[in-house]
Amino acid sequence: MSNPHAAAVAAFLNRYVFEVNADRVLPVEGPAHAAHDIGSDGSAAADVAAGTGALSALNKSVQNKSSLNKNKNKNKNKNKNKNKLAGGGAAAGAATLMPALELRRLHQLPAADPFTVARRFVWECLDICLPPGPDFTRLETAVLLAMQSRDAERMRRLPEIEAQAAFSVDEFLRPLGIEGFSGYEATEGLFLNILQATEYVGLLYKARIDRDRPSVVEPRLRPLLAVPAHQSFPSNHSFQAHSIVFAFNAILPEHPATEELQRIAQNVAENREWAGLHFPSDTIAGKELARRFAPYLRDAFGAAFLAAQAEWH
Incomplete structure (x- = not known):
């Protein structure tokens, strides 16, 4: 049934x-x-x-x-x-973390290299020009005082100076035409991590060279921003900005915006002089450090460089 x-x-x-x-x-x-x-x-x-x-x-x-x-x-x-x-996404939070693995690679010794001891931490003592002596420093101080007297130009630059105080990669994404667009997360992530890594490396050089800030040497200088507690030489803003330029030039040298990126990096660096925070020689040293550190940066961030390059092909 x-x-x-x-x-x-x-x-x-x-x-x-x-x-x-x-x-x-x-x-x-x-x-x-x-x-x-x-x-x-x-x-x-x-x-x-x-x-x-x-x-x-x-x-x-x-x-x-x-x-x-x-x-x-x-x-x-x-x-x-x-x-x-805007910093609201998880991806942004992850990208702004210190790139510990890449920094660790900088400290690792190459395997099976007979010159391991000689090459150990060579990136910490790259051959960059040391700060100039007292006579040249006085000349630089006079230049900064002359820049300070140009009130109109200083006020024209003030919004940029304030915006660039907290370093952002947006200025470098804009001329590349990828600001606000998805599909270039690896490129943006690489730029963010370069900022983190070069800030760390730059502080090592600052501590070793130990140059006073311009306002310490010349009390008549009135900086537009609070004077950072760390040393002056080399300029980390110059080092970081030019490191991004050299990195993108390694990824896509034929891109027409590479010259614009260089102009932006120079502007970021020079604005720190107009703010009364850096000597011109600090700016030059930051760019030179970026140039000499670029090969070590590519070695440490090799996978990230390849991922960013893949987005452009």
């Missing part, structure tokens, strides 16, 4: 097809008369009819949620890069 309920379920499965997608399985409503032809037991037919209505409602509900999720995902993808650049 057959079970009427089991027969009703079997009939329902036979009459109703299912939509099968990668992320869901949903019943698709069959013909309107299907519930009336299931068995001779009226209660079973009623149960199935009720079930059909519930499943239909569930189907519509899930489909509505699915369309809402699609719209949400579209909006999320549309604003993904904006949120990331």
Whole structure:
């Protein structure tokens, strides 16, 4: 003797097809008369009819949620890069962390290298010109006082000086045409990590050379920003900005914006002079350190360089 309920379920499965997608399985409503032809037991037919209505409602509900999720995902993808650049996304948070693995590579000794001892930490003592002597420093101080007297030019640069105090890669993304666009996360991440790594390296050189800030040498100087606690030589803003320029030039030397990137880096560095925070020789030393440190930066960030390069080909 057959079970009427089991027969009703079997009939329902036979009459109703299912939509099968990668992320869901949903019943698709069959013909309107299907519930009336299931068995001779009226209660079973009623149960199935009720079930059909519930499943239909569930189907519509899930489909509505699915369309809402699609719209949400579209909006999320549309604003993904904006949120990331604003610091609101997880990717941005991860990209701004100290690149510890890459910095560790700088400190690792090359394997099977007979000159290991000689090459150990050579990037910490690169051959850059030391700060000039007292006579030349007095000349530089006179230049900074002359720049300070040009009030109109100083005030024209003030918004840039204030914006560049907290270093951002946005100025370097803009001329490349990728600010606010997705698909260049590796390039932006590389720039952010270069800022972190070069700040660390630059502070090592500052501590070793130990040059006083211009306002310490010449009390008549009135810096436009609070004077940082660390030393003056070399300029870390110059070092960081030019390191980004050299890195992108290694990735895509034929890009027409490379000259504009160089102009931006020089402007960032010179604005620190207009702010009264650096001697001109600090700026020159920062650029020279960036040039000499570039090969070590490429070695440490080799995978990141390749990932960024892949985005442009």
